[in-house]
Structure formats: C-alpha cells, structure tokens
Amino acid sequence: xxxxxxxxxxxxxxxxxxxxxxxxxxxxxxxxxxxxxxxxxxxxxxxxxxxxxxxxxxxxxxxxxxxxxxxxxxxxxxxxxxxxxxxxxxxxxxxxxxxxxxxxxxxxxxxxxxxxxxxxxxxxxxxxxxxxxxxxxxxxxxxxxxxxxxxxxxxxxxxxxxxxxxxxxxxxxxxxxxxxxxxxxxxxxxxxxxxxxxxxxxxxxxxxxxxxxxxxxxxxxxxxxxxxxxxxxxxxxxxxxxxxxxxxxxxxxxxxxxxxxxxxxxxxxxxxxxxxxxxxxxxxxxxxxxxxxxxxxxxxxxxxxxxxxxxxxxxxxxxxxxxxxxxxxxx
Amino acid sequence: xxxxxxxxxxxxxxxxxxxxxxxxxxxxxxxxxxxxxxxxxxxxxxxxxxxxxxxxxxxxxxxxxxxxxxxxxxxxxxxxxxxxxxxxxxxxxxxxxxxxxxxxxxxxxxxxxxxxxxxxxxxxxxxxxxxxxxxxxxxxxxxxxxxxxxxxxxxxxxxxxxxxxxxxxxxxxxxxxxxxxxxxxxxxxxxxxxxxxxxxxxxxxxxxxxxxxxxxxxxxxxxxxxxxxxxxxxxxxxxxxxxxxxxxxxxxxxxxxxxxxxxxxxxxxxxxxxxxxxxxxxxxxxxxxxxxxxxxxxxxxxxxxxxxxxxxxxxxxxxxxxxxxxxxxxxxxxxxxxxxxxxxxxxxxxxxxxxxxxxxxxxxxxxxxxxxxxxxxxxxxxxxxxxxxxxxxxxxxxxxxxxxxxxxxxxxxxxx
Numbered sequence: 001x002x003x004x005x006x007x008x009x010x011x012x013x014x015x016x017x018x019x020x021x022x023x024x025x026x027x028x029x030x031x032x033x034x035x036x037x038x039x040x041x042x043x044x045x046x047x048x049x050x051x052x053x054x055x056x057x058x059x060x061x062x063x064x065x066x067x068x069x070x071x072x073x074x075x076x077x078x079x080x081x082x083x084x085x086x087x088x089x090x091x092x093x094x095x096x097x098x099x100x101x102x103x104x105x106x107x108x109x110x111x112x113x114x115x116x117x118x119x120x121x122x123x124x125x126x127x128x129x130x131x132x133x134x135x136x137x138x139x140x141x142x143x144x145x146x147x148x149x150x151x152x153x154x155x156x157x158x159x160x161x162x163x164x165x166x167x168x169x170x171x172x173x174x175x176x177x178x179x180x181x182x183x184x185x186x187x188x189x190x191x192x193x194x195x196x197x198x199x200x201x202x203x204x205x206x207x208x209x210x211x212x213x214x215x216x217x218x219x220x221x222x223x224x225x226x227x228x229x230x231x232x233x234x235x236x237x238x239x240x241x242x243x244x245x246x247x248x249x250x251x252x253x254x255x256x257x258x259x260x261x262x263x264x265x266x267x268x269x270x271x272x273x274x275x276x277x278x279x280x281x282x283x284x285x286x287x288x289x290x291x292x293x294x295x296x297x298x299x300x301x302x303x304x305x306x307x308x309x310x311x312x313x314x315x316x317x318x319x320x321x322x323x324x325x326x327x328x329x330x331x
Numbered sequence: 332x333x334x335x336x337x338x339x340x341x342x343x344x345x346x347x348x349x350x351x352x353x354x355x356x357x358x359x360x361x362x363x364x365x366x367x368x369x370x371x372x373x374x375x376x377x378x379x380x381x382x383x384x385x386x387x388x389x390x391x392x393x394x395x396x397x398x399x400x401x402x403x404x405x406x407x408x409x410x411x412x413x414x415x416x417x418x419x420x421x422x423x424x425x426x427x428x429x430x431x432x433x434x435x436x437x438x439x440x441x442x443x444x445x446x447x448x449x450x451x452x453x454x455x456x457x458x459x460x461x462x463x464x465x466x467x468x469x470x471x472x473x474x475x476x477x478x479x480x481x482x483x484x485x486x487x488x489x490x491x492x493x494x495x496x497x498x499x500x501x502x503x504x505x506x507x508x509x510x511x512x513x514x515x516x517x518x519x520x521x522x523x524x525x526x527x528x529x530x531x532x533x534x535x536x537x538x539x540x541x542x543x544x545x546x547x548x549x550x551x552x553x554x555x556x557x558x559x560x561x562x563x564x565x566x567x568x569x570x571x572x573x574x575x576x577x578x579x580x581x582x583x584x585x586x587x588x589x590x591x592x593x594x595x596x597x598x599x600x601x602x603x604x605x606x607x608x609x610x611x612x613x614x615x616x617x618x619x620x621x622x623x624x625x626x627x628x629x630x631x632x633x634x635x636x637x638x639x640x641x642x643x644x645x646x647x648x649x650x651x652x653x654x655x656x657x658x659x660x661x662x663x664x665x666x667x668x669x670x671x672x673x674x675x676x677x678x679x680x681x682x683x684x685x686x687x688x689x690x691x692x693x694x695x696x697x698x699x700x701x702x703x704x705x706x707x708x709x710x711x712x713x714x715x716x717x718x719x720x721x722x723x724x725x726x727x728x729x730x731x732x733x734x735x736x737x738x739x740x741x742x743x744x745x746x747x
Binding site (some may be wrong): 028032033037038039041043044047049050053054056057058106108109110111117129133137138139143144147153154157160191203222227249250264298306312313314 | 718
C-alpha cells in the first residue's frame with residue numbers, strides 16, 4: 001500500500017518540476033578558461049612557427065639544388081656550380097643514433113631492472129637520483145669527458161677490433177686513426193640517452209601486476225624467470241616506446257657528437273673509421289662558414305632534423321600510449 | 332581426519348594455519364593445546380619452523396663460486412690476452428674478462444647447484460653490471476670534471492673575464508682570467524627564459540589539468556612532441572626568425588628565446604604531473620564553498636602544489652643552464668662582459684667551454700676545464716635544490732611524495 005502512494009502522486013497535487021540550478025560560469029571564470037586554453041595553444045603555435053620559418057628560410061638552398069639536395073653530400077655553397085646536400089649528414093645521424101640505441105637501450109633496460117627488481121629499498125632512491133642526474137649533466141661536459149678520457153681509452157679497443165674482426169665488413173677500416181668514428185660518437189650518445197630510456201622503462205616495469213609476479217614466484221620461478229615471463233612481456237610496449245624516445249634524443253644530439261666526430265662527408269658502413277658528420281653537429285660546426293646560401297642550407301638541415309625527430313617522437317608517444325603496460329589485464 | 336596429521340604440513344602453509352575455519356577443522360583430531368595454538372594463530376609456540384628456502388638464497392657457497400669464477404676467468408684471459416695473442420688495452424681486457432667470467436660462472440654454478448640457479452645468477456650479474464656501468468660512468472664524469480677543474484679554481488675566476496688577460500713575462504694566466512662575463516650571461520639568459528616560459532608553462536599545465544575540455548589531448552600531444560625538439564633546432568629557429576632578417580642581432584635575449592622554446596614543454600609536463608597529485612577533495616571543497624574556478628586554482632591548487640612547482644622550475648633552469656647548442660646561433664659568445672641582454676653578443680658558461688675545448692695550448696684548455704667545473708657545480712646545486720624541495724613536501728604531509736625528475740612527465744605517458 002505504502003509503496004503505491006509513494007509511486008503515484010496523490011490526485012490534486014501539482015507535479016513538482018525539476019529545479020534548474022544556474023550553472024553558468026562567471027565572467028571571471030570564462031576569461032580564466034579562455035586564457036588558459038590560449039596558453040595551451042601557444043605551444044602548438046611555436047611548434048608550427050619552428051617548422052614554418054626553418055622551411056621558409058631554408059627553401060633557397062633546396063631550390064638551388066632541387067631534389068638532388070637529398071642525394072648529394074658536400075658543402076660548396078660559395079661559388080657556382082653549387083654542390084651541397086644533406087645525404088652524408090643524414091646518413092651519419094642515422095648510423096650514430098643506431099649505435100647509440102643498440103648500446104644504450106639494453107644497458108638502460110638492465111639499469112631499470114636492477115633499480116626496480118634487485119636494488120635494496122634503501123638504495124633505490126639514491127640510484128634513481130643518480131640516473132636522473134645523468135640527464136642534467138650538460139652535453140658539452142659529456143663531450144669534454146669523451147674527448148679527454150673516453151676516446152683515448154677506447155681507441156685501443158677499436159683498433160683491436162679493426163685488426164682482428166675486420167672479416168666482418170662492419171668492423172673493417174682502411175687506415176688509422178681510429179678515433180672520431182661513428183662508433184665512438186654513438187657510444188657516448190648511447191650513454192646520454194640511458195637516463196630517459198631507463199626512467200621510462202622503470203616506470204613501465206613497476207606497473208607489472210604484482211599478482212602475476214607473485215604467481216610466477218609461487219610456481220617456483222626464479223627471479224630472472226619471473227622477469228622474463230612477467231615483467232618484460234608486460235613492459236614490451238613501454239620498452240619500444242622508450243627506445244624510440246631515446247632514438248629521438250640521439251638524433252638531435254649536437255655538441256658531444258660535434259666534439260668527437262671529424263667533419264667530412266663519409267658514407268661508408270665502416271663505423272670504426274675516422275670521420276663522418278651528423279645533421280646536428282654539422283649545423284654547429286659549419287655555422288657562418290658558407291655564406292648566404294650556406295646559412296640557408298643549415299636552416300634547411302635544421303628543418304630536416306626537426307621533421308625527423310618530430311616523427312620519431314610522435315610515433316614513440318603513440319606506441320607508449322597505445323600499449324600501456326598491463327592494460328586489459330584484470331586480476 | 333583419520334590419519335595422524337603431520338604438524339609440519341600444516342605449518343608449511345602459514346596462511347591456512349592463520350585462517351580460521353579450515354585450520355580449526357584440520358586440527359580437530361589433535362589435542363587441545365595444538366588446536367588452541369593454531370586457532371589463535373600463534374604458530375611459533377608449537378614447533379620450530381624449518382627456514383624457508385628463498386629464491387634469493389646466496390650463501391657462502393654462492394660467494395665462493397662468484398669469486399672463484401672471477402679469479403679463474405681473470406687468469407685465463409690474462410694468459411690468452413697478454414701472453415698468447417699479445418693484445419693491449421685495459422678496456423678490451425675488461426670486456427674479454429667479463430665475457431669469460433659469465434661463461435665460467437654459469438658452467439660452475441650449473442655443476443654445483445643447478446641449471447635454473449646458474450641462469451638466474453648470470454642474469455642477475457648482467458643486470459647488476461648494467462647499473463654499475465651507468466652509475467660508474469656518470470660518477471666518473473662528475474668526479475673527473477671536479478678533479479680537473481678544481482686544480483686551478485680560484486674565487487677570482489668567478490668575476491674576472493677572459494678579456495683581462497695580458498700576456499706578459501712571469502705572470503700566470505690563471506690569476507688573470509675568469510668566467511665572470513659568462514656567469515652574468517648565463518644567469519641573464521636563463522633567468523629571462525624562465526621568466527617567459529614559467530608563466531606560460533603553468534597556464535598550459537592548468538589548462539591541461541584543471542580546465543580540460545576541448546583541445547586537451549591535442550595540446551598534450553603537441554607539448555610532448557615539442558619536448559623532443561633538438562636543442563640545436565631551437566637555436567637555428569631563433570636564428571631564422573630574428574637574426575637572419577636583422578631584427579634583433581646576436582644577443583642574450585635571442586639566446587633566452589631559444590632556451591624558452593626548450594624550457595616550455597619540460598616545465599609544462601612536470602607542472603602537470605605536480606598538479607595531478609593535488610587531492611581532488613580540496614578542489615571540490617573550494618568549489619562547494621562558492622569559489623570560482625580561477626580562485627580555486629589560485630588559492631587552493633597552486634599553493635598546495637607550491638614546492639612541486641618550485642621543483643619544476645628549478646629543474647627546468649638546471650637543464651637550460653647547461654644547453655650549448657642553442658646559444659651558438661643566438662648569444663654567439665664574447666670574451667668581455669656584456670651585461671646588456673638585449674644588445675650585442677653575450678658570453679655564456681657553456682660557450683666558454685665550446686670555444687676553448689679544442690685549444691691546443693694546455694693553459695687555455697685548462698680554462699675550459701675550470702669553466703666546466705663551474706658549470707657542473709651550478710647545475711648540481713640546482714639539481715640538488717630541486718630534489719630537496721621535492722622531498723620537503725612529504726614531511727609536511729600535505730602531498731604524496733613528488734620526486735620530480737628531469738623527464739618525470741613520461742610517467743603520464745605510461746600510466747595515464
């Protein structure tokens with residue numbers, strides 16, 4: 001009975017109307033939101049301006065060489081016939097970055113695993129701080145150290161590799177000196193990308209579900225088996241994304257590479273040979289040397305580098321976002 | 332329960348024993364004291380537990396295996412490397428020794444313990460040595476710069492300039508040179524860049540985290556993409572926009588603009604990360620009391636996150652202070668003091684290094700080392716300050732601990 005009376009309003013009473021609560025934002029808030037949104041979009045404006053101005057100012061260089069710009073290497077911009085292009089620089093950038101990723105990423109993942117899985121809890125924070133510090137050390141200091149300490153130490157090893165491993169085409173080299181090679185520059189850049197790769201992968205590893213970790217251990221897995229079967233598969237997407245982020249950093253690394261690499265247009269697979277250049281270090285080194293057209297060329301190179309890193313970084317963030325570790329796994 | 336119950340079986344599964352119903356039923360046939368002990372969960376009184384076998388077990392035997400394999404592989408590699416093949420180089424030797432050590436360690440552990448333990452220990456060693464290499468290299472760099480730089484460091488180095496040097500008989504170079512002009516330049520450029528980037532970054536972060544709505548995802552993607560812009564591209568961009576058309580010319584201000592482009596995305600993402608941990612209840616309480624959104628942000632959200640915000644700024648400044656590539660095209664560098672940030676080439680600490688790094692003369696090189704020391708000390712101080720400020724927020728208990736790393740925002744990409 002009582003439910004009936006509650007359900008149907010008594011006859012004769014007016015049906016109560018829902019009250020409309022005024023929900024308009026005040027003028028102050030509308031201004032605030034507009035200003036904040038505008039600030040957000042300035043980032044887009046800046047990014048657009050970077051691409052636009054570099055392309056605009058660099059276009060004369062592209063026009064002077066036509067499409068051959070991307071298949072030529074050289075820097076004769078002062079007198080006709082012009083002979084310059086981006087090929088050797090792009091090649092050097094890619095080779096150096098690949099060496100950096102090949103050496104840097106596994107070490108970074110090992111570091112991340114150590115900090116996350118093995119390090120005692122008291123040491124963990126100190127270790128994280130130390131690795132983060134690596135990102136704050138200026139790249140010119142990396143370059144200074146590499147020039148005076150690392151390179152003299154490692155040329156012995158690279159010349160040994162040339163002498164004994166030259167049956168592998170990659171490691172053959174014609175003449176000494178063996179300093180200033182893509183290999184050595186790549187190693188230093190590899191060390192420089194370790195902090196970001198380690199930080200991202202550590203974050204991903206820490207998200208591996210504890211239930212599955214414990215499950216693996218309870219089934220008798222050793223710690224390394226647990227890492228192989230639970231942590232790494234869950235972190236796969238994150239590792240790929242982190243490597244791409246590291247690759248993006250490596251592509252744009254300027255000063256450390258500039259300090260180490262010679263400045264010649266070498267396109268050879270012999271990564272232990274002296275010489276070669278990258279887009280970023282070439283811009284830094286040749287600044288002011290090539291006249292008006294030379295400057296245009298450098299700006300065009302800047303545009304090439306900008307586009308390149310932008311694409312790599314966007315893909316990286318897409319991958320990391322897509323394959324959020326542990327997504328879709330319910331326990 | 333007819334068969335006599337083995338107490339050890341029961342105790343092997345402490346969760347079952349500590350649980351209520353199942354444990355009581357299982358011990359039904361036994362005497363009262365045991366039932367009581369199990370029921371109350373006081374297992375220790377009943378029987379001593381055999382020490383559990385842990386996956387990490389690594390006793391004296393493990394240490395012996397480790398040390399033994401290290402020594403034996405060292406001996407083998409020494410004979411092969413130096414005596415038979417006549418190679419040289421400490422680095423190469425270390426590498427060969429390491430590879431040989433891993434092989435020996437695996438084989439020996441495989442024989443003495445078992446295969447899974449062998450693989451486990453080898454992998455543990457590899458992972459540990461990765462961390463050791465990274466930390467070791469970073470420490471090596473820092474300590475090396477300190478040792479090389481501090482040798483000729485005097486307090487006067489901080490305010491003299493490179494133009495003060497007059498070559499004369501019997502005068503030491505180091506009493507006449509300094510990086511005062513560069514310190515002034517770096518402070519002005521980074522300060523100006525921060526003055527431009529920080530308000531914009533805060534507003535952008537507030538937009539991303541507090542305002543939301545249309546364009547949030549787009550702006551976040553753009554900011555992420557922008558954080559990947561190489562530093563040299565930022566310098567070239569300012570060069571193309573201001574210096575090629577002669578609107579500005581080389582100046583500290585142009586350098587500040589380039590640093591601004593680099594600081595904006597990193598400070599934005601770090602700030603967003605900081606704002607994210609401000610408890611939602613505080614916002615709701617403020618709004619429920621009738622405060623406007625702007626007032627909530629200004630008087631509740633930002634003050635709550637204050638120490639995190641300071642950390643974000645200090646960290647951005649620390650990284651910007653060490654940037655070299657964007658300054659080459661903008662500040663250009665100078666050996667004399669130029670305090671006017673808007674006119675004429677200006678020195679900067681990284682540029683002193685950049686310009687003197689290839690000098691053949693040992694004395695001039697030493698200027699670069701000492702400048703590197705000053706730069707590293709500056710960056711380290713800022714880094715430590717950022718860390719300490721980030722930590723202080725915990726002690727007050729107002730916020731979850733925020734340690735803001737140079738790229739802490741990547742966390743969002745992973746976990747948002």
